[in-house]
Amino acid sequence: MSQSYKNFDLAIYCTAGDLEKITREQLEKDLAFFQKHLKLSKVYIENHRGEIHLSRERLQELKEIFESKGIATAGGITPTLPASYRPGYNRLFGGICYTDEASRKQFQDAVETAAAVFDEVIFDDFFFNNCACDTCLEGKGERTWEEFRLELMTEVSENLIIKPGKAVNPNVKLVIKYPNWIESYQSTGYNTETQPKLFDGIYTGTETRNPYNSQQHIPRYASYSLMRWMENMKPGQNGGGWFDSLDCTYIDYYLEQAYLTVFSKARELTLFCYGLLKDSLYIPPLGFQLDKLDELAPKLGEAVGLRVYQPHHARGEDHLYNYLGGLGIPFEPSPHFPENGEKVLVAADATRDPDILEKIKRHMQAGGEVIMTSGFLEKMEGKGVEQLTTLRTTGKRISVQKYGMDTRICTFDRFAEGAEPVLFPVLEYSTNGTWQMIIGFNSDYNLPVLMYDNYGKGKLYTLTVPDNMADFRKLPQETLNALRRALVGELPCVLEGKNEVGLFVYDNGTVIVESFRTEPERWGIRVPADSEVVRAKTGEPAKRIREEDGAAIYEALLYPSSFEAFQIVKK
Numbered sequence: 001m002s003q004s005y006k007n008f009d010l011a012i013y014c015t016a017g018d019l020e021k022i023t024r025e026q027l028e029k030d031l032a033f034f035q036k037h038l039k040l041s042k043v044y045i046e047n048h049r050g051e052i053h054l055s056r057e058r059l060q061e062l063k064e065i066f067e068s069k070g071i072a073t074a075g076g077i078t079p080t081l082p083a084s085y086r087p088g089y090n091r092l093f094g095g096i097c098y099t100d101e102a103s104r105k106q107f108q109d110a111v112e113t114a115a116a117v118f119d120e121v122i123f124d125d126f127f128f129n130n131c132a133c134d135t136c137l138e139g140k141g142e143r144t145w146e147e148f149r150l151e152l153m154t155e156v157s158e159n160l161i162i163k164p165g166k167a168v169n170p171n172v173k174l175v176i177k178y179p180n181w182i183e184s185y186q187s188t189g190y191n192t193e194t195q196p197k198l199f200d201g202i203y204t205g206t207e208t209r210n211p212y213n214s215q216q217h218i219p220r221y222a223s224y225s226l227m228r229w230m231e232n233m234k235p236g237q238n239g240g241g242w243f244d245s246l247d248c249t250y251i252d253y254y255l256e257q258a259y260l261t262v263f264s265k266a267r268e269l270t271l272f273c274y275g276l277l278k279d280s281l282y283i284p285p286l287g288f289q290l291d292k293l294d295e296l297a298p299k300l301g302e303a304v305g306l307r308v309y310q311p312h313h314a315r316g317e318d319h320l321y322n323y324l325g326g327l328g329i330p331f332e333p334s335p336h337f338p339e340n341g342e343k344v345l346v347a348a349d350a351t352r353d354p355d356i357l358e359k360i361k362r363h364m365q366a367g368g369e370v371i372m373t374s375g376f377l378e379k380m381e382g383k384g385v386e387q388l389t390t391l392r393t394t395g396k397r398i399s400v401q402k403y404g405m406d407t408r409i410c411t412f413d414r415f416a417e418g419a420e421p422v423l424f425p426v427l428e429y430s431t432n433g434t435w436q437m438i439i440g441f442n443s444d445y446n447l448p449v450l451m452y453d454n455y456g457k458g459k460l461y462t463l464t465v466p467d468n469m470a471d472f473r474k475l476p477q478e479t480l481n482a483l484r485r486a487l488v489g490e491l492p493c494v495l496e497g498k499n500e501v502g503l504f505v506y507d508n509g510t511v512i513v514e515s516f517r518t519e520p521e522r523w524g525i526r527v528p529a530d531s532e533v534v535r536a537k538t539g540e541p542a543k544r545i546r547e548e549d550g551a552a553i554y555e556a557l558l559y560p561s562s563f564e565a566f567q568i569v570k571k
Helices: 024-037 056-068 101-117 134-140 145-168 182-188 222-233 251-263 283-299 320-325 348-352 356-365 374-380 469-474 477-487
Strands: 009-014 042-049 072-078 120-123 173-178 201-205 238-244 268-272 306-309 331-334 344-346 369-373 392-408 411-428 435-442 445-455 458-463 494-496 501-506 510-515 521-528 531-535 544-548 551-558 563-570
Touching (some): 009 238, 024 056, 042 056, 042 101, 101 120, 101 145, 201 222, 222 238, 222 251, 222 320, 238 251, 251 268, 251 510, 283 563, 320 331, 356 445, 374 392, 374 411, 374 458, 392 445, 392 477, 411 435, 411 469, 411 477, 445 477, 458 477, 510 521, 510 551, 551 563
Parallel strands (some): 009 042, 120 173, 201 238, 306 331, 306 344, 344 369, 369 458
Antiparallel strands (some): 392 435, 435 445, 445 458, 501 510, 510 563, 521 551, 531 563, 544 551
């Protein structure tokens, strides 16, 4: 019989093509391989993908085989159709035209088939609309594509999934899986505002693969942050994280997706997919690491980090906090603006909220702190942001390699030089109206990197974002340390050292440091002087490096693509 992990479930998604013609003998052989290395508790059995449709009888047969092995089953659907369903019109990835009646009927039939067999059905992340045929153009009318598709996919969710699925099986749990590309949801109709209210649950794509050569530009930290955004969107209903081995140049990149998914407090991990992973070299090391993650999971409290406000359907400075997350700054993204006085980051995407400036003002007048980006400033110029700061955009760009941190009357306490230049937008400001924290130099000219204004009882920071957000990692260590200290707020620790590192913080004092680097590296964990850092696994004290300014710094030595958990305790 199947074993299970104690602190999360593990599932494998089986595509219709994987199972269409497989024999019982081959299926049992493949399962033996998976169960040798993994504690598999569940499979998703897909009945529809493109041209492949599995009958109700075939689904029942497959369900019986898996369940006879002690493995729970659920249904799955990938909403794609071949070109024959809309001849003459091109659609990326076989996306369904939901204004075509034949296509709608075929999709609804697939939903009813799955619901008749399974008490849970998940919809893979092709549940979007990218069709621009004549009937779609007619239905769109004068609306934008975003408006049309957000409304269309809400209607499809209700009338082609929820109503017919529940009519066939009133007990069926219908789950929408959101893909890893949050910045583009609204362009194809993924409606995070309406759909979660219709579906019984949501699921999260945590595949980041290798950003250096992938078609998608998704930083590795997103395997963690998107789970947190989804959890904050629908607390308690985010079923789990789903990742794959595609474009994972190294095994470490595949395993890393599992680490970050567990760090984000996932209830279930789903591996895509059966056909890719049977007899795969990825599976034995994954099983080895999942045992370690299962041991770590109960030591994690509730995740905490710098709050990021990313409203529904928002776009702008895409993945900024994921790039910053790779510098060792912990984030807690949410579609809700904080009401409890937490420090909050607002990037260009937050301007989607028409009331954002009033929310910021109220937040700061009550004593809260806000970090706005240069992209946010640029979008809100002429709309009232001038009431908050003297900073203005200029449209100019200047290359920076030398930095000054922490002003001392007319100069700076510290200077640092990076190995490579970084191109920053130039912001102008009024001296002594807005104050400098980090400045970039080019010859005898300097420009703001991190500034602040006082407002009410609170404070407004402005972070200048490089033209290439990935260039944040080119900042010298001392500048990175100053940036980390300024942004983390009241969190229990701050990381010191090089870039390409993740810091994950929990409200019970547990912290995890993970290296994204390709060589061994040491980082410092900075905590109040009356606290001590111990290893979570053994309880042994970490190496104390130094004390300064009322803080103690402890060492975290990590090898490439490894992580370690620590506990911060009062002395």
